[in-house]
Amino acid sequence: MDDVPETAYQAILGAVPDSREAAVKALNDAGRALVLPPSLKTTLEFPWNGVLSSAVDPSWRLGLKQDWRTVQETVPQRDRTRLSRDMADVQALMLFGGVDQPVDERPPATKMELARRRALAAEALSRIVTDGLTPRGLLVVEGWSLCDWLDPETLYSQICDAVPNQVHLFSTTDEILADEFVREAINLKVLVPHRETFASLVEEARSTGRLSDGGPTTTSTHAVRVGDRRLPIDRSRWQRILPHARPVDVDLLDDPPAESKHRRFQKFREFLGASDGSPTWWAHARGLPFQRNFEKDLTDLVEDAAASPERRGPLLVVGQSGTGKSVALARLAFQTARTGRRVVLHIPRKSTRPEFQALDDFCLWAEEQSGANTLIVWDGMLEPEDYQRLFDYLRSRGRKVVLVGSCYWDEDQFGDGGGRKRGRADKQVKTAPRYRRSRDFVEAPATIAGKELDRFTRYLADFGIVLKNADEAVVARDRSFLSALYRLLPDAHVPLSHGLVLELRRSEERLGNAARTRISYEPPTIMAAALEEAGLLHGLEALPDTLAEGASAWQDDPYERLLSLILLIHSHGLRMPLELALRTIGRDGVRNLPDLLSGIDIIRWDEDEQGNYTLGGRNQLEATLLTGARRWGEEREAAQIAEVIELVRPDSRARNGGPEIEFVMALLTAIGPQKNREQRKYGAQYLLIADSIAKLRMMVTNPVIHARLTHKEVNMRREWAVWDQRRQGPDAELRRRALKAAQEAVDEALREAEDLGHRRDIRLNLYVEQASIRGSQLYELLHSGPDGGVPQPLPSEEYISGELVELKRSVQSALECEATNYYPVDVLCWATRDTFKAGALSDEAAATLVGDCLSALTVIDPETLEPGQAGLYHSKFAEIASLASDHFLAEQQLKKLEAYDEPLAAFFYALKVSGFINNEPDQEGVQQALKHLRRNPLRLQDERCVRLAVDLLWFARTGERFLSGERQTLPLDQAAWQECLEFTELASAYDAMPSLRVHFMRALALFHLGSIDRAMDAFRDLDRLSLEQRDRRRVINVYVSSWEDGAPRVFRARVLRVDTDFQGGRCWVEGYQRELPFNPSDFGPDQAVEGRTLDAYISFNMIGPRLEPPRRPGERRGPTLLGPAARRQSEVRGAR
Known part of the structure; x- marks a missing residue:
């Protein structure tokens, strides 16, 4: 746009340095005083996803500001121009700066500056066309002239790669149409000229009812229901929470209009074909989803938790895929919000993790406004520890929340329920499950029978679907009807899977043909084709013979690659950002992507509230089945994943690196060794994936994102070495190089993290990884003999002790970041075990190592640990305690140890007689151990002894472990309290890191001693x-x-x-x-x-x-x- 006469721009370029400031001020004042013409006002009021202009006065940006949206003013930056499609917070990109901006962002004052700024403007426009403008989007050009600073050559060079008919030029004149660059763009069919103004098109659309007045409905004032009143959510708060969670507001709760039976059936089919992602709220408003029996138990559990102000953890809905967990959670959120009992936040399954601070801010606001607790429904299908981490964070901030999450069934955590059979080996396990049924979780069963089956049969019959022999059916209710049928008849698994494979092949063929011929075609009835192939269209009676699979028929072309990659990513529970998907096959291959995918039912587009698109399958179960049907193997899948990682483009101006970085972080978590399910599926390919991460982090300028990617990279390298060690791989040199590369990368990242003061959690992860790498290097050294045995001769004790000192230093640094985290201590435990078993240390050095490890373990309270950490703690404590009992706790061995390290011998003796070594403390033994530690004052100046003495003292006085x-x-009487004070002050003086228990x-x-002011300071x-x-x-x-x-x-x-x-x-x-x-x-x-x-x-x-x-x-x-x-x-x- 060029909203001021050409002479004004020439005046800026031609002004002498002394008069430039006056020219800029005059243009700024004129722009602010300008009354916008009606046509320009109409254009600017339109709900754009983004606006860029060559105008340098502020008038157009002032015209953009509306009650329903805010404006983010920005200028192009080389390789760092941030893109946004948020209509409620529209981006105003000043291609050549603005006269009201800081000095560095003002318009060019010389021709040389103009040439430089024109290059930046061209780069920004290129990013808009290639990345910001999706294949479904349009670029509207209005108010442009041939003498614009964005000249015809620059405009042509950047739009020529757009999708056909994607750029529309309004207010064209004969002079503009005669320009050679404009003519060529029109001939290429990327530019569509219009002689009328854009405003006239808008007014015509409004007059015919095709366009409503004002802003879009998605940006209107939102409100949540609290009791009988509506609680408005201001725009800034809505925009702050929306990227992380969706408040279930009144717009989602409106009753649907009266519908015919035919219309309701159409909506039912639309609901069945909906893809994974955000819930189909309109379907819940119509009562379309089937309600399973366990949902009532879930509602009762939520209400009980809401009435309990001191609940310890989140509530969970557990079960296998396709059992209705997502539908149940969406219904819970919808029904709770509709009743107005409490404010509800819903977090769908997506690649980006919610920001805890944003959730905390919103929950605080909801509590202040409503006085009730907030219900957070997080359908993340994550590990219980992830939900526990959010719950602990919010409760530690004083928030009153009920958190409900979804996860897969894990027998170790949820017990042996639901009629599951156990083998003999399982009967040996006596550890109680972490979570209790009907208190901490409800199960979404995979089977359906009895009255629930009768209800399901009647439910389907209401839509004209009749099931015969229903008493023998086993069905797991899923949001996809095809998935339900897959579970319904076990004998039909092969034909149904084959139907899916045929659908994918048909989609690839049609996509390839459409790409070559560019013809329009009607979408096929994919669901009908799949059901017909399965023989389920006529009462679910006829089943055809199993057809042979033809995996070799896959064609390796760009469109097959696109579909297979999207399905591979979705099989891991993630949807792929559109821009990233397009980069995998090149822009030229997708000029007509909307037309091409319009006939492909198996791939779905999703758009979030900020206008970001993602691609995925209809649901994760289908994606998993189709990915498995290709039989490509882990190596080829890993190569595809590595290719995707290398194509990621970080957004350096976004605090979290942008949606593509968040996507790749979630992808690495999903495929990495941290996941229990399918653990190490890609173990043999971790080095390949680590190399791709290394290339990506070289492109990252944000130090926090760089540190997070480094952690992922070094974790992959180390885990590959561990994987290869366990299988006794022959290439020991490759393992050593991988571990050395990992160590160099993590050391560099930690130096930067300490210099820049990164968050505690980032430094914690890096220190734990640093300690793990040192432990793995030590393991590699101690097993470098023939067949993975101990080498002869052994490395020197001095060298091994030095490596252990470095490892302990890393563990200590990690615990300083978070003292209640067990993972650093776990690294120390397995390094201690491996070193001890290798026999590489003298008895005295080995005793010191085991004593330090046991001391670190006694600091950890297992009751405070997340379930996964608690299980590791108990197993490692038993293992290290067994080493100590077998080698150091006999009377003769303790006497020998006294001559070398008297406090260490006292520590071992106190552990033994107190029963703490077996986690079975005895009151008489505790008294004896405490007396033994007090006998020599030097003992209570030892870090290990004073840590233990604090716990022994409390147990001796109360009969319970502290904080139990x-x-x-x-x-306790006054003398006992005085003793507690003396011991805690000793611990503060001699323990390098006193625990929260000591404080x-x-x-x-x-x-209790009456020093109230000092006590309040301590609290x-x-x-x-x-x-x-x-x-x-x-x-x-x-x-x-x-x-x-x-x-x-x-x-x-x-x-x-x-x-x-x-x-x-x-x-x-x-x-x-x-x-x-x-x-x-x-x-x-x-x-x-x-x-x-x-x-x-x-x-x-x-x-x-x-x-x-x-x-x-x-x-x-x-x-x-x-x-x-x-x-x-x-x-x-x-x-x-």
Whole structure:
């Protein structure tokens, strides 16, 4: 656009340096004072996905601003021009800068500057055409002239690669049409000229009803339902949360209009053919999805969790693929939002992970506005630990949320339920499952029978689908009807799979033919073809013979590559960004992609709220079946994945690297060794994938993204070496080179991370990987003998000890980032085990290594660990404890050790007699161990001994491990509290990294010794540390103030303040002459009244002391008695 006379632009170029500022100011003032012509005003008010202009005055950007959208002003930057398609936050790209911008972004003042800026403008326009403009999009050019700074040659060179008829030039004149570059673009059919203005086209469309006035409906004011009222969501908050989660707002809850039976059946078929991704909310509004029996249990579980303010973790819906989990979660979100009981956020399955901070901000707003907790429904099909991590983060921030997630069945975590059969080997396992049915999860069963089957039969009959012999059918309800049929008749698996394969081949053939002939054709009835091939169209009775597979018929052409790549990616649960998919086959091959894919039912386009497109199959089950049918093998699949990774283009101006970086991160997680399912499927190809990651990170300028990619790369290299070690691969030199490359990369990344102050979680991952690489190198060294045995002669003890010192340093650095994370200690454990078994150390050095490992293990509280980490902890603790018991705990061995390291011998002895070595502490043994450690003051100056002494002291006084329960009373007298304070101060002085347990115990001791001000300072430090380390127990009320016998102590408290939302307040506690916080909703509206005096307990969590209602022991949320009070209660119950 060129909104000012040519002379104004020439004035800028021709102005002498002293007068340039005046010329710029004059143009700025004129642009701001300009009253836009009606046609230009109409053009600018249109809901564009993005606007770019050669105009340098601010008038056009002011015209873009509307009530329903914001404007992001930006200028081209070499290789860094960020693209956005968000209509609600439209990007205004100033090709030649703006007179109201900073000095570096102002218009060119000389012809040389103009030439440089024209090159940047051309590059930005090229990115718009090749990446920003999807094959379905259009580029509208209005107000352009031949004398524009964006000259005809530049415009032609950048649009000639566009899809035919994709660029439309309005307000053309005879002079413009006579230009040779414009004529050539028209001849190439990439440019469509229009003599009328764009505004006239808009007005005509509005007058005929084809276009509504104002902004798009997707950018109107949103609101959520809370009770009987609507709670508006302002535009900035909506835009902040939308990339991460979708609030289930009233726009999704509207009742559908009255429909005919035929129309309802059409909607039903549309719902059945919907692809994976965001829920089809309109289908839930019509009641189209089938409701499974387990959904009622899920709703009851959610309501119970919402009523419990101290729930420990998320709720889970578990089951295999195709059992209706996604539909059930979408219905839960829809029905909860419709009732208005609480605000609901829904997170669909996608490649990008939600930003925890954005969810926290929205939940805080929802709590302040509604006073109720927020329901987060995350249909991510992730590991339980991922949901637990989000739940812990939100609860540690004080948010009141109910989190529901979806995941696959894992017997170790959920137990042996649902009629599953176990083999003999499984009967040996005695570990209890982490999650309990009907408390932590509900199962979506794969089978359907009885009344549920009858309901399903009637449900299908309502749509004219009649199932015969339904009593013998086994069906898992899925969002795709084809998937349901695949489960319905086991004998039809082969013909149905073959039907899918035929559909894919038919799609490839039609795509190739359409690409060659560029003809239009009607979409085929793919569903009917698949059902006909399966023999299921006539009452599901006839089944044809199994047809032979013809895997060799695949043709290796660009369109086959496109389809197979999209399906391969979707088989891992991800959808592929459109721009990335197009790069895999080249722009020339997809000029008419919308026309080509219009006849391909097996591939679906999805568009998110920001206008980003992704490609995928109809659902993951189909994608998995079709990918497996190709029989390409892991090597070829890995090569395709590596090719995709190398084609990723990072967005350097986006904080997370842009959607393609987030996609590749999710892809690497899905195929990497971190995943339990299909673990190491591509193990033999990890080096190939690591090389592609290395090439990608070389293109990344964002240091955080660079560090994340480095972590993925070095993890792949190390895991390949581990994979090759386990199979005793012959090329030891290749393993050593891979580990050396990994070490160099992670060392460099850590140096940058420390210099730039990266987040704790990034540094933690890198330090854990650094320690793991050192451990793997040590393993390779100690097994470099014949047939993977110990080499002869052994490497020197000095060298091995030096390597172990470096490994311990990495572990220590990782624990400084997050003390409650077990993985660094796990690395130390397996490195200790492997080194010990190789016999490469002297007895004294081996004892020190095992002692350090056991000391690190005793710091970890397994109750705080995520399920996967807890299982590793228990197995490694037993393994290292067994090493210690077999080699160092005998009396003769301890005496020998005393001469070398007396505190280490005392540490081993205390572990042994206390029972801590077997995780079976004994009160008498604990007292004996504590007495032994106290006997020599030097022992309590040893890091290992003082760590253990703190735990022994608490167990000796209470009979319980510290932080082992909820609302436990504190049967300690003043002498015991003084002892706790002395031990914690010793731990703070001699332990390089005192744990949160030490900080918590110290704060409790100060409080009960009457040093209230010092105690509150200690609690503030504990609050900060527990928030940084995301300790899941941070807001759990662990202890209750009590008398010396363990009976809970009741305090009198006068209400000073009740917050308006009834969620917080302050009370004056007479016993301590101090204000303490309380939650009015715990006491109820009759008690929580300003000026009223009430009875209360003082409970403690890591945030500090707070008041709560006095309850009887044994009641829900009542105290757990310890000490003499517990014994008296037990005697009374026994007498009764």
